[in-house]
Amino acid sequence: xxxxxxVREIVTRIVRRPAEEFGRETTFKDMGADSLDIVQILSxxxxxxxxxxxxxxxxxxxxxxxxxxxxxxKISENGN
Amino acid sequence: MLFKGKxxxxxxxxxxxxxxxxxKLADMGADVIINYFRKKSTAKETAAELEKKGVRVHLIKANxxxxxxxxxxxxxxEREFGRLDILINNAASGVAxxxxxxxxxxWDWTMDVNAKxxxxxxxxxxxxxxxxxxxxxxxSLGSRMVMPxxxxxxxxxAALEALTKYLAIEMADLGIxxxxxxxxxxxxxxxxxxxxxxxxxxxxxxxxxAGRMVTPEDIxxxxxxxxxxxxxxxxxxxxxxxxxxxxxxESAIKKGN
Numbered sequence: 001x002x003x004x005x006x007v008r009e010i011v012t013r014i015v016r017r018p019a020e021e022f023g024r025e026t027t028f029k030d031m032g033a034d035s036l037d038i039v040q041i042l043s044x045x046x047x048x049x050x051x052x053x054x055x056x057x058x059x060x061x062x063x064x065x066x067x068x069x070x071x072x073x074k075i076s077e078n079g080n
Numbered sequence: 081m082l083f084k085g086k087x088x089x090x091x092x093x094x095x096x097x098x099x100x101x102x103x104k105l106a107d108m109g110a111d112v113i114i115n116y117f118r119k120k121s122t123a124k125e126t127a128a129e130l131e132k133k134g135v136r137v138h139l140i141k142a143n144x145x146x147x148x149x150x151x152x153x154x155x156x157x158e159r160e161f162g163r164l165d166i167l168i169n170n171a172a173s174g175v176a177x178x179x180x181x182x183x184x185x186x187w188d189w190t191m192d193v194n195a196k197x198x199x200x201x202x203x204x205x206x207x208x209x210x211x212x213x214x215x216x217x218x219x220s221l222g223s224r225m226v227m228p229x230x231x232x233x234x235x236x237x238a239a240l241e242a243l244t245k246y247l248a249i250e251m252a253d254l255g256i257x258x259x260x261x262x263x264x265x266x267x268x269x270x271x272x273x274x275x276x277x278x279x280x281x282x283x284x285x286x287x288x289x290a291g292r293m294v295t296p297e298d299i300x301x302x303x304x305x306x307x308x309x310x311x312x313x314x315x316x317x318x319x320x321x322x323x324x325x326x327x328x329x330e331s332a333i334k335k336g337n
Contacts, residue, residue, distance in 0.1 A: 036175060036189055043118055043143050052120040 003049075003075065004068045010044045011064070024065035045071060051078050082308055084109030087161050091115040091144060091201060092171030094123040096268035097218060100296030101168050102130060104304045111136040113157060115171065117143055144171050144197035145189055154204035164208035166307050169198040169217040169240075174233035187232055194236035195243065202247055202258070212255025214307040217244050218299070219262040219318060221326055237262075241318050248316030259306045259314055264322035266294045288323025 001009075008022045015031045022031070028038060042053050051074040061067050088105045092098040093114035102112050103126075112130055114137065116123040127137040140156055142149040157164060173193040175186030198217055205215060221227075222234035223241050241260055248258040265271055287293055302321050305311055320326060 036186060039118075040143075040145075046118060046120075047141070047143075052118070 003072050004064075006048060007045065007064065007068050007071060010048070011041055014040050014044065022064060024068075025063045027063050049075050049078070051075060081109035082304075083166070086110040086165040087113065087163060088166035088168065088307075089113040089115065089157065089164055089201075089205070090168040090170055091197070092117070093168070094119065094126040094139075096270055097263070097266055097296045097299050098168070098170040099126050100300040101170060101303050102126065104297070104300035105166065105168075105307070106130040106133045106135045106137070108304060109135065110166065111138075111161075113138045113140060113161070115140050115142055115144070115153060117141070117171070117173075144201070145173075145192040147196075147200055150197060150200045150204065154201075154208070158208060162208075163210050164205050165211070165213050167201060167205040167209075167213065167215045168303060169201055169215065171197065172218070172233070174230075174236065176229040176233075177231065178229055179231040182232055190232035190236050191239065194233065195239035198240050198243055199247075202251070206251060206254055206256060209254065209256055213257075215247065215251070215256060215258040216303050216306045217241075217258070217260040218303075219244075219260045221262060221264045221320070221322060223262065225326065244318065245316040252315060257306070257311065257315055259311070259316065260318045261299055261302050261306065262318050262320045262322075263294050263299050264288070264325045266296055266299065268296060288325040289328050290323030292323065294321055294323060 008019055011031060012019045012022055015033050015037050017031055033041065046053055049071065051071070053074060058070065061070055083105055086109070088110045090098050090102045090105070090112060093102040093112065094116040102114055106112050112135060114123060114126060116139065120141065123139050127139055130137045138160055140153050142153045144150060171193060174190040175182065177186060202215055205213065217240050219237045219241050220233070222230045223237035227234065241262070244258055244260040251258055298321050302319055306314065306319070
């Protein structure tokens with residue numbers, strides 16, 4: 001499964017929305033995610049890829065495409 | 081080295097009060113298992129600091145809101161160590177909202193991490209405490225005093241305190257002591273986040289009749305005592321560490337704090 005597919009599965013599971021609502025330009029706000037959802041999403045992604053996501057860097061992430069790109073960068077930094 | 085040869089698990093043990101407790105137990109010779117939620121780099125830094133004291137340190141990442149992650153954590157402890165002597169239920173989280181604005185998910189999350197995880201971790205620990213043991217739960221004055229937007233956390237801490245008493249009685253036959261330490265506002269990163277997010281300014285940074293704020297080390301010292309045999313006859317108690325704040329709030333105000 002690609003990183004994007006995995007992130008889609010995690011995000012839609014936690015915010016309890018259908019996968020079709022997850023688009024590359026979708027924002028966390030569009031998905032109805034509150035701060036508690038976001039903490040759980042970040043934790044699930046970290047567990048999945050054994051990486052640490054930086055909350056401050058994530059503040060600059062605009063949409064799901066940006067989120068996926070940030071995760072991919074972290075995975076490659078981690079040498080996975 | 082009172083705790084040499086002992087194995088301790090500190091949930092949320094890499095930062096703030098949890099780090100002070102991990103450090104104190106390591107200073108006293110215990111091997112320390114540190115559970116953390118998200119900040120791997122911080123956990124690694126804490127582990128490196130503690131290892132310099134000559135003890136074994138083991139990190140476990142786990143979201144304690146999820147029961148299966150708690151199962152996995154204790155499976156790992158059993159695999160790595162085979163037993164446990166000390167459990168410090170310190171990890172805490174919470175949704176900061178007034179009661180009338182709390183939703184069910186925020187309530188559940190807070191109760192899951194702060195109360196249910198204490199039960200589940202204690203159940204697992206009981207099986208690994210083959211020669212008896214010590215459990216100390218970390219509470220806060222929000223269980224008995226009302227603080228702004230602290231509803232869910234305060235109620236979860238009240239549950240933790242009641243659970244402490246039940247566990248103390250039910251686990252006494254197993255040779256396990258269970259107590260809690262309750263603190264007023266402790267100067268940690270978590271407090272800064274809480275006060276700034278709620279626009280509380282410096283009002284929470286009150287000193288006490290004892291003349292200063294409670295530090296993480298103040299809590300760690302009492303926890304260490306409760307983990308020692310000197311506290312053998314203390315069971316199911318909530319030890320308040322607040323510099324006298326809760327029994328004499330007026331005196332703090334009169335001092336101009």
